[in-house]
Amino acid sequence: MGATLDLFAAASPEGAWTVSDVTQRARAAIEAGLGPVWVRGEISGFKAWHSGHWYFALRDKRAQLRCVMFQKDNRRLPAAPTDGMQVFVFARPTVWEEKGELRLTVVELLSTERGGLWQLAFEQAKAALTKDGLLDPARRRPLPPYPRRIAVVTSKDGAALRDIIAVTRRRWPAVELLVLPTKVQGDGAEDAICRALGLLARIDGLDVAIVGRGGGSREDLWTFNSERIARAVAAVPVPVISAVGHETDVTLCDLVADFRAPTPSAAAEAATPDRGDVAVAVAHLGARLARGLALRSDRVAQRVDRTLDRLVGAIDLALERRRHQLSAVGGRLDALSPLKVLERGYAVALDSDGHVLSRVAQLTPGLGFRLRVVDGEVGARVGGAGS
Amino acid sequence: MSPASEQPSFARQLERLEEIVRRLESQDLDLDEALKLFEEGIERLRQARERLTAAETKVKQVLADHAGHLRVEDFDG
Numbered sequence: 001m002g003a004t005l006d007l008f009a010a011a012s013p014e015g016a017w018t019v020s021d022v023t024q025r026a027r028a029a030i031e032a033g034l035g036p037v038w039v040r041g042e043i044s045g046f047k048a049w050h051s052g053h054w055y056f057a058l059r060d061k062r063a064q065l066r067c068v069m070f071q072k073d074n075r076r077l078p079a080a081p082t083d084g085m086q087v088f089v090f091a092r093p094t095v096w097e098e099k100g101e102l103r104l105t106v107v108e109l110l111s112t113e114r115g116g117l118w119q120l121a122f123e124q125a126k127a128a129l130t131k132d133g134l135l136d137p138a139r140r141r142p143l144p145p146y147p148r149r150i151a152v153v154t155s156k157d158g159a160a161l162r163d164i165i166a167v168t169r170r171r172w173p174a175v176e177l178l179v180l181p182t183k184v185q186g187d188g189a190e191d192a193i194c195r196a197l198g199l200l201a202r203i204d205g206l207d208v209a210i211v212g213r214g215g216g217s218r219e220d221l222w223t224f225n226s227e228r229i230a231r232a233v234a235a236v237p238v239p240v241i242s243a244v245g246h247e248t249d250v251t252l253c254d255l256v257a258d259f260r261a262p263t264p265s266a267a268a269e270a271a272t273p274d275r276g277d278v279a280v281a282v283a284h285l286g287a288r289l290a291r292g293l294a295l296r297s298d299r300v301a302q303r304v305d306r307t308l309d310r311l312v313g314a315i316d317l318a319l320e321r322r323r324h325q326l327s328a329v330g331g332r333l334d335a336l337s338p339l340k341v342l343e344r345g346y347a348v349a350l351d352s353d354g355h356v357l358s359r360v361a362q363l364t365p366g367l368g369f370r371l372r373v374v375d376g377e378v379g380a381r382v383g384g385a386g387s
Numbered sequence: 388m389s390p391a392s393e394q395p396s397f398a399r400q401l402e403r404l405e406e407i408v409r410r411l412e413s414q415d416l417d418l419d420e421a422l423k424l425f426e427e428g429i430e431r432l433r434q435a436r437e438r439l440t441a442a443e444t445k446v447k448q449v450l451a452d453h454a455g456h457l458r459v460e461d462f463d464g
Binding site: 144145146148151156165169172174175176177178180181195202275278281282285286288289291292293348354355356358 | 404407417424439448450462
């Protein structure tokens with residue numbers, strides 16, 4: 001009976017523990033005895049509070065554990081888990097003293113499903129963009145053929161920018177590149193890219209924009225799967241080329257952009273025409289122009305034909321030597337100018353109203369007309385009828 | 388920021404040149420008109436050539452201050 005007496009003897013303000021004594025001792029025992037551990041289970045009763053903290057239970061067939069993941073830890077995750085999702089959590093077991101509950105304080109959470117939370121975040125954002133019609137291929141605008149001003153949203157220091165500058169200089173130098181430097185990965189990159197994309201609407205005379213970065217790890221490139229960035233791309237008033245350096249995965253930024261380039265160099269190629277190709281097209285137009293005039297005028301035809309031969313030769317040279325021959329083509333075209341033709345000794349007959357008299361029928365015997373030569377005009381009169 | 392250029396766009400220059408060439412190649416045109424079109428064509432060819440032989444690409448950077456004002460600086464990257 002002594003033991004019973006001892007037991008009751010402890011039922012006194014001095015002998016009994018308070019509730020807090022128990023929870024404190026339990027908490028200390030659990031935290032000391034169960035260090036941080038990986039726990040696997042199924043998410044249940046997930047709830048995100050306004051504070052940003054997540055509350056949920058992890059369970060298996062026989063048991064469940066209350067869990068909390070604080071905002072400072074969950075903000076690094078691309079998406080919140082959903083009920084029923086199988087996950088691994090890295091957590092510190094503890095006792096939540098106010099409720100007397102065993103609880104896991106989760107600091108890391110991984111989905112065991114394919115692609116995990118990253119894939120989930122991607123699908124959720126893609127669904128939202130689809131719902132708003134932003135992934136409709138009909139939204140895609142054609143790229144301007146001959147841009148004058150191209151904006152580039154990327155890192156100031158990356159290879160991406162150097163490649164874009166080099167390709168543009170080679171293909172189409174008659175352009176101004178406006179660089180909007182931004183972070184492209186890590187904390188703050190999403191905000192920085194959105195801000196830079198927002199500035200594009202305020203740049204006058206902008207023809208096209210390139211947004212992107214060079215290759216990197218899946219995590220590094222993930223910034224470009226941000227729904228906010230995708231919406232910012234969709235809001236740019238000029239066509240946007242997305243170049244997120246990777247061949248396999250398509251980012252949301254790629255899907256919303258007007259054109260997807262696999263690399264920054266390819267983006268610059270898509271944004272610009274090739275100067276050599278354009279030079280050849282222009283030279284051909286020049287040749288047709290000369291031939292067109294020759295058709296109209298027998299008198300200049302011979303001369304133009306001869307010049308045309310030289311012109312076609314010049315085009316061949318332009319094809320071969322491209323940029324170096326361009327100015328030569330232009331110079332030879334000058335030689336076709338009617339004034340230059342007059343310089344070579346040809347004259348044009350004009351009536352009193354300045355119309356060209358080019359047919360025998362127009363030049364009736366005795367008719368007064370003006371003869372335009374290279375340094376002015378003289379009066380003239382038709383003698384006998386010609387053939 | 389000012390527009391990049393006040394000239395008509397390169398695309399419009401080429402379109403006009405096409406049109407001039409097509410008209411010169413059509414039959415119903417007197418020499419007068421032909422000469423005028425030809426002169427214009429030569430001028431447009433000259434302008435096209437200028438664009439094609441333009442100097443080096445200009446690279447600038449656009450920065451926004453805290454008030455949101457845009458500033459354009461030369462870029463020496």
